[in-house]
Amino acid sequence: MPENKQKWYRLSGAEGDVVVSTRIRLARNLSGTPFPAGMTGRQKQEIIRTVDRALEESGEAGDFRQIEMGELPLRSALSLAERHLISPEFARVGDGGALLLNGDESAALMLNEEDHLRLQIMRPGLDLHGAFREADRLDTLLDNRLHFAFDSRLGYLTQCPTNLGTGMRASLMLHLPALQERGAIQQLAVTVSKLGLTIRGLYGEGSKPQGALYQLSNQVTLGISEQEAIDNLAGIAAQILREERTGREQWGQNPRFEDMVWRSLGLLRTARLLTGDEFMTLISNLRLGIAMGTLPDLSLETADALIGDVQPATLMSEGGRDMESAERDALRARIVRERLS
């Protein structure tokens, strides 16, 4: 179990100036067993054993380590959600939930989340096709052994009807400071919803956007192939990238832009107390400045790794204990200073 492998979220990928990461998630269920909401503990354990066996037989098990969600301190479970390795809901699933995570944490199988199995593939930057290929490969290996619940008319069966069909959610995490600065996100949300997509803040539905990070996902899973859904998402993302870059070019002409970027670096390098909100605002400016070439000595990888590393639960998980927010603010500031000095 190569736990110390370089994690995928410490790398940056294609179109990294705007696209932080790509995620493909497939929802799958086993036939003849209730959905997790209606399962006993014994049935949940049976699902875990069955998936483990299938993974073993397919020759993939060696790369995965298994985490029993019920045995994980809540701060550590929430930390996994902060890194987008699991859903926020799964962080609180407790006994009966299990996570299979590969070495670079780019592949995760959530067992007994809303569905029996949620397979997730993550990639740095824009890599919808690569991520889908890997998801499809693992899905096929498992399906050969598990025979996922499938209806010839509806497609894959899922607990929530919004996932019926492909069971696929393809998402891009986008950094959109220029569109946010000009107040264009709301209009964008209206537009993409007409095209079968959603755009929302970093931590999913209902949360307010932090650090100008947005998640663009396909919404439609029924009556459309995986490839069509991905092509649709890729096409609209390309348009958003163009608009964001045009906005950045215009913004960059203003002398206040350079001032804002450098000040953000100055504060991040010196502050002794940083709330999560202030950090996200400053790191967003920093990331933008790096992408624009204003800060040539810093990399997108440094900024993106920091974003994951100083979220509240991750700070506590790394520290091995719960902390009051004032203590977290001091620890966050210390880590940020050390990384950016």
Next chain:
Amino acid sequence: MPENKQKWYRLSGAEGDVVVSTRIRLARNLSGTPFPAGMTGRQKQEIIRTVDRALEESGEAGDFRQIEMGELPLRSALSLAERHLISPEFARVGDGGALLLNGDESAALMLNEEDHLRLQIMRPGLDLHGAFREADRLDTLLDNRLHFAFDSRLGYLTQCPTNLGTGMRASLMLHLPALQERGAIQQLAVTVSKLGLTIRGLYGEGSKPQGALYQLSNQVTLGISEQEAIDNLAGIAAQILREERTGREQWGQNPRFEDMVWRSLGLLRTARLLTGDEFMTLISNLRLGIAMGTLPDLSLETADALIGDVQPATLMSEGGRDMESAERDALRARIVRERLS
């Protein structure tokens, strides 16, 4: 004319954590000539020649260079006022005004300001007695030759009755961030006025305080000796210093104090645009942090020299031309970055 001598305002002195500088100013007039407000240009030139001759005869002239105020660009005249080498009024006096300034700029003679002669001695830190001794020495040398207008009942005669008597204004420039932070300045102003003193913002009467810098001066010149006035000022200043230091100790206990100081340094080191107001706020925090030992790698001299060097007219005077405020803000930020890096 040793123009390149280390200037007095680039040094720090006794009690430098709170007392930035000491100034003694004597107002003097020659008998038998109207006050400057009623003088012709020819009479003003005669005053300048007479004082020049007296300085020459007393053996002091070699250390002084003479500046004709009418020949100085306004930005350069205002720069002298920003450094407190002359009064703001004298910066706009124009033809007929002349300034005699010694090598380290610690002695200045303003000729044809409100009075025929205003003799000013400056010292870094707290040095009322030293500054007065030097003022008295020069005053005596000049008086031996010029025979200043003096009335045995009133003392030295001056244009404005508020200077009658000793003609002396002794001032301390104080850095009082802790007293300002706790809103104690207004009460302090009421208290000191009952004791024959005034306290006011950096650039004199009517201006709002910038950078928590205040000028504490004696108000009374009549019916009191120079020594009594200075002892009175020194005693009250000692009390203010105690209160300011107590306030700083208490403030320093708060974790937000260190955060504020370091953030101010971070912004000063990185900003690309700095307005004068923001600069003064940040440099005040920085000066406080240096005095408190929070920033061991920086000196009070560095902070105090910067305060003088990036005032608007000084920036333009050094640059040799007038500038719009946006250009000054960029130049100010560049100088500050270079000095503090």
